[in-house]
Amino acid sequence: MIDTPFKYDSIADREHFFGRTEELEHLGNIVKHANNLLLYSKRRMGKTTLVENFLDRQKEYICLYADIFDIASKEDFAQELLKALSNYEKGDLKSIVKKLTSLLKRVRIEPTIDPNTLEYSVKPVVATLRFEEMMEDFFGAIEKLSKEKPMIIAIDEFQQIATIKDVKLDAMLRKHIQHRKRISYLFLGSKRHLLTSLFSYKAPLYDLAVHFELKPLKPTAIYDYARRYLDITKEDIDYIYEIGDGETKMILHTLHLLYIQNKHVTKETIDEAVQEILHAKDATLRMLFDTLSNNQKIALKIVGKHKSGIFSTEVLNAFRIKKQTLKSAIDALMKKELIDKEGSDYFIPDRAFELWVKSLD
């Protein structure tokens, strides 16, 4: 992998993280008062990167970070929390195992080696335990731990708890969150309709977190950073920002290509870089597109073209589709999470996919 200052494909570390001064301050204020936060945005805006960089700076707190992106069961969820707990501290394995063993009643902790990095760490052994036992052990442990130091517990891709149907994870969490002291929860996610329904009026988590939408990085912040590595003007950055529609990943990917190709930055070379990104994804996107029904394909093109008013007579006529047909196709696309909704407007949350859809005739 070529060394690049533009981390579009992995989480930017401290050296490559920029902007977000106000956001870091906001997060700081939330945890200072042991409040909880729901941090949401479109895809790839930088939620995970912001929170990881934030946690990395918090020396007076014990920080846990769990990513529940791929949980398929309630047991997976409990296990991810326990994994996050096991990894809260780096250092001498023996004392970590000893410490965790003293905190946990039933879960056993054992050393493990990462086959990729060959680094040692510890992991929870939960095979024989029931879900309730794991949860009890986790919340018991953090209650004890939070007496030593205040804690921050970040749960990434939080909307995934809505996919677990056999227990009400949100109601369960409510009980624990309500009675916590000295613990802040940071919930992160991007699937807006799922997330907002989890925190909506009368839902168990209603009112338990301050809502905060992560906005795109400011073009001036991107410019200040990019000009350290590239001969680039503010106008170029504005142009890249416009094509990327503010999506951090797409913007960084474009800058990365300009950087490694060592090209003179102009509108033309920017366009070429964007084409290269779309071209590299073409096969995958095409395959994805081919799994859709014809009506869903039309619906997707409509959402790609029109920011609002997709059910207007004009649009329906132009695409020769009936309102009801379009409605069910839109619902199907929402379920597949290819599109999302804000107010009454629909959009394609992945900017590269959106540009690709727009490029279809």
Ligand SMILES: Nc1ncnc2c1ncn2[C@@H]1O[C@H](COP(=O)(O)OP(=O)(O)OP(=O)(O)O)[C@@H](O)[C@H]1O
């Ligand atoms: N402030 C920043 N400084 C430098 N790079 C950033 C910053 N924010 C995000 N990035 C980069 O942009 C990419 C996308 O960021 P990240 O994965 O954090 O977004 P996300 O909102 O969590 O996305 P998703 O919705 O897919 O979970 C990453 O590769 C990351 O390194």
Ligand SMILES: [Mg+2]
């Ligand atoms: Mg993320």
